[in-house]
Amino acid sequence: MTTPKLNNSMVILRLAKDLGIKKVSNPVEDILKFCEKRIKKILKEFPDCKTLNGLLDIAAAKLNTEFREIFDEEDLFSIKEHFVGKGEKIFSNLENELNDQVLGITFKIRNCESWEREFVSVIDCRGEKGFRAYFTKWHEIAHLLVLTDQQRLKFMxxxxAASKMDPEESMVDIIAGRFGFYPPFIQKNARYTELTFERIDAMRAELCPESSLQAALIGFVQAWPEPCILAFCKLALKKNQQALLAQQRFDFHSAPTLELRATKTTSNRSAKDSSFIIHKNMRVPKSSIIHVLFDGYQDYAEAEENLSIWESSDGRKLPDINITVRAKRYNDGIVALISPIE
Ligand SMILES: [Zn+2]
Incomplete structure (x- = not known):
């Protein structure tokens, strides 16, 4: 769900009220501020914490949860046995609970000793899910940050699939994205005015080596103080063609044509403030270095261009802004970092 939709969601409004936020004007921002207050309080107790991985650990400790990672079946059964053996029946169906769609589960421990943590967050790191483990951990932490009724909770x-539909899950993802890449940790690096792939790699290695490359790209772009756009580009159909294809309504003459498009884009806050935006699914201009790289054999290219070469299908051009484009091969397409030239 997008932020404007979430701001109109009754569930999110109620969550903000339940958290005790008195004046709710922009529920998503208000809830983020509420969480930031809690995170800042935690950080005050641990002034030596300098990395995002470190922040994750102390947040888990303060929110009273313990991460248990599952890399294979053996891990799964030993965790299950351990907790069932302690009388926590809720773990007895763990192998079925962690189906293909489930990334993590936070359980409330019933027979918790005073020195033990109150929750256990089981993180599924098997196969492809492993790439998301860092984000999944932050997602579980985010749930605990906005947990309003501890007593009612048995597990989360x-x-x-639910993350895309459920307003609270979407809100929790936004919180995870904010604190998994908490801006104050990243903005120390902003003396390097432009964000490059090397800079992102270096910050990732230093601050959060556990995060996946994709999460790091999105997270660091969002937290960067200078305007920046991240665009994942690959061959794709126009939106209305996607709908026609889904209904199999193409005839011989209107066969869909795949073109290089910015299928996933992120503009950070400072970019949005100055209307520096590339719309989702826009066609990549043939003359852009992104297209040139896609058609060629190199792994990386950069160029100075003008944003106005980007044009939507109705002929409208993006604003006249000189930009630096850094483009790199990524999976079956290209990922690009785009920043304005001062
Ligand atoms: Zn969740």
Whole structure:
């Protein structure tokens, strides 16, 4: 769900009220501020914490949860046995609970000794899910940050499909994205005015080596103080063609044509403030270095261009802004970092 939709969601409004936020004007921002207050309080106790991985650990400790990672079946059964053996029946169906769609589950421990943590967050790191483990951990932490009724909770399950539909899950993802890449940790690096792939790699290695490359790209772009756009580009159909294809309504003459498009884009806050935006699914201009790289054999290219070469299908051009484009091969397409030239 997008932020404007979430701001109109009754569930999110109620969550903000339940958290005790008195004046709710922009529920998503208000809830983020509420969480930031809690994170800042935690950080005050641990002034030596300098990395995002470190922040994750102390947040888990302060929010009273313990991460248990599952890399294979053996891990799964030993965790299950351990907790069932302690009388926590809720773990007895763990192998079925962690189906293909579930990334993590936070359980409330019933027979918790005073020195033990009150929750256990089981993180599924098997196969492809492993790439998301860092984000899944932050997602579970985010749930605990906005947990309003501790007593009612037995467990929270993080389901891939639900994340797209459920307002609270979407809100929790936004919180995870904000604190998994908490801006104050990243902005120390802003003396390097432009964000490059090398800079992102270096910050990732230093601050959060556990995060996946994709999460790091999005997270660091969002936290960067200078305007920046991240665009994942690959061959794709126009939106209305996607709908026609889904209904199989193409005839011989209107066969769909795949073109290089910016299928996933992120503009950070400072970019949005200055209307520096590339719309989702826009066609990549043939003359852009992104297209040139895609058609060629190199792994990386950069160039100075003008944003106005980007044009939507109705002929409208993006604003006249000189930009630096850094483009790199990524999976079956290209990922690009785009920043304005001062
Ligand atoms: Zn969740």
């Amino acid at each position: 399950r993080t389901n891939l």
